[in-house]
Amino acid sequence: IFSQNKTPEYKQEYENVKRGGVEIMEILGQKDEATHALAISSLYTFLPDDDSYSLEKRVHQDIERAVFKINERNEKLVVNCIAPGLVDTKLARDGFGEKFHEILKDSPGSKLLQPEEIAEAIYWLTNQDKINNQVIPIDGGYLKNLKQK
Numbered sequence: 001i002f003s004q005n006k007t008p009e010y011k012q013e014y015e016n017v018k019r020g021g022v023e024i025m026e027i028l029g030q031k032d033e034a035t036h037a038l039a040i041s042s043l044y045t046f047l048p049d050d051d052s053y054s055l056e057k058r059v060h061q062d063i064e065r066a067v068f069k070i071n072e073r074n075e076k077l078v079v080n081c082i083a084p085g086l087v088d089t090k091l092a093r094d095g096f097g098e099k100f101h102e103i104l105k106d107s108p109g110s111k112l113l114q115p116e117e118i119a120e121a122i123y124w125l126t127n128q129d130k131i132n133n134q135v136i137p138i139d140g141g142y143l144k145n146l147k148q149k
Helices: 008-029 051-073 090-106 115-125 142-147
Strands: 036-040 078-084 135-138
Touching (some): 008 051, 078 115
């Protein structure tokens, strides 16, 4: 969803898409048969404050708070978020354009993630009962390596 486009229309669309996911989770949280819910957030939550990412960071932090409130209302529901790093998808390549392959250079040793790896993490996490109300970065080592610079 990320784009270099920072127009007011883009910002509103970005927020609408992200908040739409929270609305779906709220509906799921009201169903008795639901046992697990998982939101996909972003590494923006964990990155240092930076004006270029302030919209994304704020939106993702708001989403995480909203998702965890779902768990407060339905304590039997296990609710978590994952925060993927850079995933090799057409959407990401198109959104970042020429910068796509430059992003991980700031974090040596970081790994470009494949969609299947994110799917595996989602599957594993939705089968856990003891991990609850967490935002878990799945970032190919990006944050660790970024901190070691």
